[in-house]
Amino acid sequence: MTGCIHGANRLGGNSIAEGQVFGRRAGIMANKFSRESKIQKPNEKEINEEIKKIKRFLKNDKGIAPHSIENKLKKTMWNNVGIFKNEKTLRKAKKEVEKLIIESKKMRARTKIKERNRDLQDCLEIMNMLNTAQAVIEAGLMRKESRGAHSRTDFPETKQEWKKNIIVLKSSGKIATKIVPVVTL
Amino acid sequence: MKIKFFIYRYNSQKKLKPKYDEFSIPYEKGMTVLDVVAYVYKNLDSTLAFRYECRQGICGTCGVMLNKKPVLSCSTQVDPTIIKQTIEPLANFPIEKDLIVNLESTLTRYEKIKPYLMKIKKVRISKSKANQSKPFRKCIECGCCIAGAELVFTKKGCIDPMSLVKIARYVTDPRDGLKRKTAIIKSQVKGYTEKLGEALSKVCPRGIPIDEAVKLVK
Numbered sequence: 001m002t003g004c005i006h007g008a009n010r011l012g013g014n015s016i017a018e019g020q021v022f023g024r025r026a027g028i029m030a031n032k033f034s035r036e037s038k039i040q041k042p043n044e045k046e047i048n049e050e051i052k053k054i055k056r057f058l059k060n061d062k063g064i065a066p067h068s069i070e071n072k073l074k075k076t077m078w079n080n081v082g083i084f085k086n087e088k089t090l091r092k093a094k095k096e097v098e099k100l101i102i103e104s105k106k107m108r109a110r111t112k113i114k115e116r117n118r119d120l121q122d123c124l125e126i127m128n129m130l131n132t133a134q135a136v137i138e139a140g141l142m143r144k145e146s147r148g149a150h151s152r153t154d155f156p157e158t159k160q161e162w163k164k165n166i167i168v169l170k171s172s173g174k175i176a177t178k179i180v181p182v183v184t185l
Numbered sequence: 186m187k188i189k190f191f192i193y194r195y196n197s198q199k200k201l202k203p204k205y206d207e208f209s210i211p212y213e214k215g216m217t218v219l220d221v222v223a224y225v226y227k228n229l230d231s232t233l234a235f236r237y238e239c240r241q242g243i244c245g246t247c248g249v250m251l252n253k254k255p256v257l258s259c260s261t262q263v264d265p266t267i268i269k270q271t272i273e274p275l276a277n278f279p280i281e282k283d284l285i286v287n288l289e290s291t292l293t294r295y296e297k298i299k300p301y302l303m304k305i306k307k308v309r310i311s312k313s314k315a316n317q318s319k320p321f322r323k324c325i326e327c328g329c330c331i332a333g334a335e336l337v338f339t340k341k342g343c344i345d346p347m348s349l350v351k352i353a354r355y356v357t358d359p360r361d362g363l364k365r366k367t368a369i370i371k372s373q374v375k376g377y378t379e380k381l382g383e384a385l386s387k388v389c390p391r392g393i394p395i396d397e398a399v400k401l402v403k
Contacts, residue, residue: 067227079370114197116282118226182340 008148057123063108066122070129073100077133081140086154090141097133104130135168136174142166186212188265190221192233193273196282203280205271206230212265218251218258218272222284234283242390245325248275248332249284255329256392275332291328291345298344300351304362314359320352322396324392333388334381344373344402346385346395353398363382366402374403 005021006014080093104126109119143166145159146152167178187209195203208225226233235258237247238260242260249258250273263270278286330346344352352369355361382396389395 039348065227065231113232115196116285118234119231 008150010149030121049098054120054124057107057109057120058112060106060108063106064103065110066119066120066126067108069100069104069107070122070126073097073126073129073133076100077136081133081137083149084151084153085140086152090137093133094137094141097137101130101134131170134175135170138168138177142177186265188221188263188267189269190211191269192222192225192283193280194233194283195280196278197287198282212263216263218256218261219247220247220261221263222249222258222272234281234285236285243325245327248274248327248329248390249273250332253329255332255388255390257327257329262392275328277332277334278328286328291331291347294345295326295348295351298352298365299347299363300348300355302355302358302361306362307362307392308359312360315372318354318357320394321350321357323393324350324354325391327390329390330385330388331386334385335362342370342373343376344369346398347376349377349402350393350395350398353401356401366368369402377403 004018006018076093078095080089080096107123107126109117109123111117111119140150140152143150143162144152144155145162146156147158147162163182165180165182167180169176169178190208190210190369191205192208193203195201208229210221210224213220219240222235223237226235235247235249237259238244239246240259242257245257247258248255250256250271251258251261252267252270253276255275258272272284274280274284274286276290278291281287324347327345328347331352334346335370352365355363356365375389377399379396379399382399385395386393386397386401
C-alpha cells in the first residue's frame with residue numbers, strides 16, 4: 001500500500017505518476033523479455049483451478065448475495081481502518097474480516113447469465129477486496145508508529161527504527177509478513 | 186416516496202426486442218442516477234448490466250440517457266418532482282446489453298486522430314500558455330457529447346465531438362508537433378454549426394466549451 005517512490009504517502013493521484021513512469025518501464029521490459037524468450041505452454045492445472053474458482057460462484061442456488069458482504073466489509077474498513085486507527089480498532093477489523101472470509105464461502109452470483117454478469121464480477125472482486133483488507137490490517141497492526149497517511153493514535157510519533165517496508169504475503173490461505181529495508185539511492 | 190423508473194433492457198447476444206422494465210425506487214435525498222441503477226441491481230433485478238467505476242465523475246464510464254438527456258449517472262442527482270423517469274443507454278452507440286454500449290467503433294475513430302502528443306517539442310511553456318489547453322484537457326471521454334449531438338457527425342467521414350475536443354486539446358498545446366489542423370478536411374467539420382457547438386457545450390458533463398473547440402479546429 002505504501003512504499004516505493006512516494007514513501008509513506010499514499011493518497012489519491014499517486015498511482016497515476018507511478019503507473020506512467022513504471023508502467024512504461026515495465027512495458028518496455030516486457031517487450032524486450034518476450035523477444036528474447038520462447039513461447040511457453042501455459043500451465044493447464046493452474047488454468048483449470050482458476051476456472052473452477054470462477055465457476056464455484058455460479059454453482060449454488062442458495063447463498064449470500066455478493067453486495068451484502070461488500071457492504072459489511074466497506075463499513076468495517078471505513079470505521080476501523082481509516083486514516084486514524086489504533087490497536088483496538090485494527091484488532092476489531094481483523095476479527096470482522098476473518099468472519100467475512102468465512103461468510104464469503106457462501107457467496108454466490110444470483111444470476112447465471114453469461115453476458116455481463118455483474119454479480120459474478122462482484123464475487124471475484126470481493127474476494128480480492130477481502131485479501132487486500134487483510135493485508136492492510138496486518139501491516140497496520142505491525143507498524144507501531146505514525147508515518148505519512150498511516151496514523152496510529154496509540155503511536156503518534158514517527159520512529160527511526162520503522163524506516164522500513166512491510167511486505168504482506170498470502171500462501172495457501174495463510175498471511176505472512178516480511179520486513180525489508182528501504183532502498184536508498 | 187417512490188419514483189417510477191423505466192429502464193431499457195436489451196441483450197445483443199439474444200435476438201429479442203428491446204423493452205423497458207418498470208422499477209419502483211424509494212427516493213432518498215441526494216440520490217444519484219447510479220444509486221437508482223445500483224438499487225435495482227442489488228434488490229430488484231440482478232441481471233441488469235451497467236457500467237461504473239469511480240463514482241466521482243472522473244472515469245467517464247457511467248454515461249447514460251436520463252429522460253433522453255446524456256448524463257454521468259454517478260454525478261447526476263435524481264429530480265424527485267418527476268414521477269416517471271427513463272434510463273437508457275447512451276444514444277448514437279450500438280447497444281451491447283441493457284445500459285452498456287459498444288464503444289469499439291468510437292474508439293477506433295478516436296485512435297485515428299492520434300489522441301496523444303506527437304513529435305514532442307521540448308519547449309518551456311509559461312503558465313498562461315499551458316492554460317490554453319486546460320479546458321480541453323478536462324475531457325474524460327465519457328461519450329455524452331456523441332450521445333447528445335444531432336446525428337450530423339455520424340455522417341461518413343465527419344469527426345465526432347469527442348475527437349474534436351481532443352484535437353483542440355493538442356492544437357492548443359505548444360509541445361505538440363503534429364499539423365493537426367491542416368490534416369482536417371473541410372467536410373469532416375462541415376456539420377458543426379455554431380448552434381451545434383453551443384448545444385454540445387451544454388451537454389458536456391465536464392463543462393468543456395465544445396463551441397470553442399469547434400472554432401479552433403475549423
